[in-house]
Amino acid sequence: xxxxxxxxxxxxxxxPLALGLTFIGIVVGLIVGAMPGLGPLMGIILLLPVAIGLxxxxxxxxxxxxxxxxxxxxxxxxxxxxxxGTPLAAATLFDGYPMAQKGRAxxxxxxxxxxxxxxxxxxxxxxxxxxxxxxxxxxxxxPPEYAMLAIMGLFAIxxxxxxxxxxxxxxxxxxxxxxxxxxxxFSTGLRFTFGSNNLLNGFxxxxxxxxxxxxxxxxxxxxxxxxxxxPNVKVARPGLRTVAMTLKHSVNLLxxxxxxxxxxxxxxxxxxxxxxxxxxxxxxxxxPDEKYGEGAEGGVVATEAANNATVGGxxxxxxxLGIPGDASSAMLLGALLILGFIPGPAMFENNPDxxxxxxxxxxxxxxxxxxxGILATPLFVYVLRVPKVYLIPSILLLCSIGTFALQSSVFDxxxxxxxxxxxxxFRAADYPLAxxxxxxxxxxxxxxxxxRALLISRDGYWIFVDRPVSATLVVINALLxxxxxxxxxxxxxxxxxGELQKAMSVEE
Amino acid sequence: MVSSRTLNIAALGFLFAVIVTVFxxxxxxxxxxxxxxxxxxxNAAAYPRTIAILIGALLVVQLVTELLRRGDRAPAKxxxxxxxxxxxxxxxxxxxxxxxxxxxxxxxxxxxxxxxIMWICGMRNVLKLALAAIGIATGFAFLFEVFLNVxxxxxxxxxxxxx
Numbered sequence: 124x125x126x127x128x129x130x131x132x133x134x135x136x137x138x139p140l141a142l143g144l145t146f147i148g149i150v151v152g153l154i155v156g157a158m159p160g161l162g163p164l165m166g167i168i169l170l171l172p173v174a175i176g177l178x179x180x181x182x183x184x185x186x187x188x189x190x191x192x193x194x195x196x197x198x199x200x201x202x203x204x205x206x207x208g209t210p211l212a213a214a215t216l217f218d219g220y221p222m223a224q225k226g227r228a229x230x231x232x233x234x235x236x237x238x239x240x241x242x243x244x245x246x247x248x249x250x251x252x253x254x255x256x257x258x259x260x261x262x263x264x265x266p267p268e269y270a271m272l273a274i275m276g277l278f279a280i281x282x283x284x285x286x287x288x289x290x291x292x293x294x295x296x297x298x299x300x301x302x303x304x305x306x307x308x309f310s311t312g313l314r315f316t317f318g319s320n321n322l323l324n325g326f327x328x329x330x331x332x333x334x335x336x337x338x339x340x341x342x343x344x345x346x347x348x349x350x351x352x353x354p355n356v357k358v359a360r361p362g363l364r365t366v367a368m369t370l371k372h373s374v375n376l377l378x379x380x381x382x383x384x385x386x387x388x389x390x391x392x393x394x395x396x397x398x399x400x401x402x403x404x405x406x407x408x409x410x411p412d413e414k415y416g417e418g419a420e421g422g423v424v425a426t427e428a429a430n431n432a433t434v435g436g437x438x439x440x441x442x443x444l445g446i447p448g449d450a451s452s453a454m455l456l457g458a459l460l461i462l463g464f465i466p467g468p469a470m471f472e473n474n475p476d477x478x479x480x481x482x483x484x485x486x487x488x489x490x491x492x493x494x495x496g497i498l499a500t501p502l503f504v505y506v507l508r509v510p511k512v513y514l515i516p517s518i519l520l521l522c523s524i525g526t527f528a529l530q531s532s533v534f535d536x537x538x539x540x541x542x543x544x545x546x547x548x549f550r551a552a553d554y555p556l557a558x559x560x561x562x563x564x565x566x567x568x569x570x571x572x573x574x575r576a577l578l579i580s581r582d583g584y585w586i587f588v589d590r591p592v593s594a595t596l597v598v599i600n601a602l603l604x605x606x607x608x609x610x611x612x613x614x615x616x617x618x619x620x621g622e623l624q625k626a627m628s629v630e631e
Numbered sequence: 632m633v634s635s636r637t638l639n640i641a642a643l644g645f646l647f648a649v650i651v652t653v654f655x656x657x658x659x660x661x662x663x664x665x666x667x668x669x670x671x672x673x674n675a676a677a678y679p680r681t682i683a684i685l686i687g688a689l690l691v692v693q694l695v696t697e698l699l700r701r702g703d704r705a706p707a708k709x710x711x712x713x714x715x716x717x718x719x720x721x722x723x724x725x726x727x728x729x730x731x732x733x734x735x736x737x738x739x740x741x742x743x744x745x746x747x748i749m750w751i752c753g754m755r756n757v758l759k760l761a762l763a764a765i766g767i768a769t770g771f772a773f774l775f776e777v778f779l780n781v782x783x784x785x786x787x788x789x790x791x792x793x794x
Contacts, residue, residue, distance in 0.1 A: 173779060289693045293646060296686045300649065300679060307675040312666035314675055315656055338725075345718035346710055350752040512752040513763060516745040519725055520771050523732075528781040536729045543722070545645070552642035553635070570678045577671035615696060 124255055128471075132180075132479025136487065141181040145484050148188020149491045150499060155189065156196020157503045158514065162209035163193025165340065167454045168332050169518065172525035175329075179462045180480030184488065186458055187434075187481070190451050191488045194394060194431050195239035195496065198423070199503050202231045203356045211394040211430040214402045218415060218422030225418050229500070233365025234420055235427045236496030238376060241369065242428030243489035245380035246387065246435020250442075251482050253388075255471060258443035262468040266575035267587050269445075269467075271596035273569035276446040278603040279390040280561055287614065288607045290554045298562020299569065301326060308567075309574055321534040328457045330526050330535040331542045332560055337522045338543025339550050341515050350511045360500050366493075372424040375405050383429035387436020390448045394430035401429035431492075435485065442466050442481065445568060450557035453564050460564075639697055643690055650690070653683040720751050736786020741768035 135141065155166035166189040174182040197212030202219035212219075215235060222231035264272075277299075281291035304315045305325030316322040344350075369376065379401035386397035405425035406415040413419045437448030438455075445467040447453035459466050464477055471478050526539045549556055580586035588594045657676045661667035666675040728744040745764040754760055769792075775781040777794050785791055 176779065289689050289696065293686060293689050293693065296682050296689065297646065297649065299682050300653065300686070303679045303682075307666065309671075310664075310666045310673050310675045312661070312664045312675045314661070314666075314679065315652070338722075342718045342722055345721045345752070346714045348714065351754060512749050512754050513767070515721070515752065516748040516764075517767055517771075519748065520741065520745065520767065523729065524737075524771055524775050524781070524783065527732075527784070528775060528779065531782065533729075533733050533784070536732065540726055540729055547722075548638075548642055548645060552638040554642060573678065574671040611692065615699060 124259075125251060128255060128475050128479035128482060129251065130479070131476040132481070132483035135180040135476050135480040136184075136483040138181070140178065141184050141480070141484065142487070144177065144181045145184035145188045145488050146491050146495065148185040149192040149488055149495045150502075152189040152192020152194075153196040153199070153492075153496060153499070153503055154192075154506050156193035156212075157199040157208045157507055158196075159200055159204070159206045159208050161193075161340075161518075162197060162211070163190045164451045164454065165336060166190075166193045167451055167458075168329070168336055169521050169525060171329050171332075171454060171458055172528050174458060175461045175529070179459075179464065179477050180484060182458065182462060183455070183477075183481050184484035186455055187485050188488045188491070190434055190455065191239075191243055191431065191485070191492055192495070193451075194243075194434055195236060195427065195492060196503065198235035198239070198427055199232060199500070200507055202228055202235065202423075203504065203507065204354055211398060212426070213395065214398045214426040215423055217402065217426075218417070218419045221416070221418035222420070222423065227418070229361040230365055230368065230420075231423055232500055233361025233497060234369050234423045236361070236500075237366045237369040237493060238372075238379075238424045238427040239431035240489045240493035240496070241376055242380040242383055242430075242432040243434060243492065244486065245377070245428075246384045246432035247482070247486045247489060248435075249384045249388075249432075250435040250438050250485060254439045254443045254478075254482075257439060258468045258471040261444055262472070264468070264592065265590070266572040266579065267590055267593040268596060270569055270572040270576055271587060271593050271600060272444055272446055273565045273572065274600050275596055275603065276390045276440075276565055277558065277562060277569075278600055278607070280449075280558055282603055282606050282610070286555055287553070288610045290552075291558050292607070294549065294554045294556065295558035295562040298559040298564075299566040300562075301331065301559070302563045302566025303570070308571065321532070326538055326542075327526075327529055327532075327535050328461075328560075328563060329529055330538040331563065332454065332457075333522045333526050334539040334542030334544075335546035335549075335556050335559060337518065338539065339546030339556075341519055341522075342543070342547050343550065344511060344515055347511065350515070353508050353510050356504050356507050361497055363497065365497070368420060369424060372421050375408075375421050375424050376428050378408075379405060379425040379428040380432040383432030384436035386429075387433035387448055388439045389436075390440060390446055394433040394449075397433045398426040398430040401425045431489070438481075438485065442478065443468065443471070447561055447564060450560050453557075453561045457560075457564055636697060636700070639693070643693055643697070646686055646690055650683045650687050653679050717751055721748055724748060724751065733784050734787055736788060736790045737772060737783035738768070738790045738792065739786060739788075741772075744768075 152166055155161040167186050174185050194211055197208035198215045200206050200208040201212040201215040202223050205220045207213045219231045277295045281288055281295055304322055306323050307314055382401040383397040402425045405421055409415055409421055413421055415422050437452045440446045440448055441452040441456050447456045456466055464470055464474055526535050529535055576586050587597055657667050661676045668674055724747045728740055732740055742764040745767050746760050749760050
């Protein structure tokens, strides 16, 4: 079964367009990952309008390339500037920057790239073996299971991703509500269209996401005072000897990749948690003379192998169940939907070439990462030198043209700007943005399956507990709900104690 | 300086407005179309109504949290007024650009947008500004029009570059 997918995928992969775009995706991903404030999610969002006009596997190769490259690119700025290009590379600072200070910047970058590529490949092997099995298991799922899975995806992201549970749930619910705008697929009634024909199909997800993330991020960047500053960074090209250096840490590499893949497969956990966890595990398992935190190669290996292995892990539930693991995989899922494919067991059955193609582009993208990363490091260092004064207008322009190009619609631009303002408000009030996107993607799946389940049910809502898998998912959702209530009360009691301490300190 | 509490209240106010809109729409246009009640097939209002109720309940919890931290009026972040003005100006210029894009057309509107944003960022070398603005605007137009076959807004004067 697995080899059928791979051979079908190989046929589609071996085209100059698919291979070329996967390579370009890697280079673009490394660049957006290296630039502080951007990252793989922003790269996927900005270039999604370009991808959706392409053949499916080439488009997914391009986007997955950005995801893979972007997950690694953050290490470059973390090592050279002590600023992680993405939160994924935050743990790389601990040993990457000290290595650079000791004059080993090119070694650190080479080790980061090699670890990322190998970690990504290990994640890819897990993806190739586990996704079809999970899809086969899920092929017996009916609307009640899918409805419960959609709720579980949203709950898990809110609970695991940290921050305020209530704010996460509010953001996710807002996303669910946005998804209801347009023509109802059951009754064909019009919902929240306000008499506008432009809203008959709802909001275009790209316009919403570009506004929420990119416009609000550019506004946040404008608050900085380093807009004209050119960072002074110099680095030599890392050689192939860094591959050998990385392979010396083979146990660390395998263990960190396994941790990354595991956390990737859990919706909401993502690369940040996996990289910090694998760093902590590697540090605990290290010998004292390795000196973690003072420029240990093993520290860079652990964090980078884990955060790229996460990509493979996160694609498992995304492709086999249609439940995204994080915001970036939610965008990949959105791209597949726009391209006309519905991720889940049916896609494995009906479109083995697309599924196999995605497996192959993911595996190949990690090989390309190694090649492009080692060869083109000077390019990424050069990009780090570009002042924000040039980047901000360029990204705003890319947002505008990209969103306009979706449907040649000025209305989409207005939606983008409106959601830009909402994104700014949410960021300022410390609301997470990822649950909005995931809610918007899971919303139609949840509503359609909820209503279908009730239509086929003879006992109303009892259908959700009558079926064993659905009942298990109901229990998991209930546990997640209990966890959310617990976390909220814990936070509230923490606030009360904080107030008390504040009052006492004032009295003193 | 805006306090973090004010920002939280503003976000809650926005979400409250969203709930009000949901119920107002259900009571008006949904009922007019006959999709506000019935079974799972016909009732298109049940799901958004449930989500709106959920948001309402969460708003109450969040409001209680805000009230519990009533002593906390600390500024959200240490942001200077001049930095806020810069971000606000950028958004205003960008909004004007998007508003006038179809009338003026991409090729006439874009270079001034980039020039203005770079000026707001603090760049003052006019020659450098002009060259960068024209270069970035033309570069993106070339990329999208030639490689991706996108027809950018021509404006009322039908201005285009015959690549």
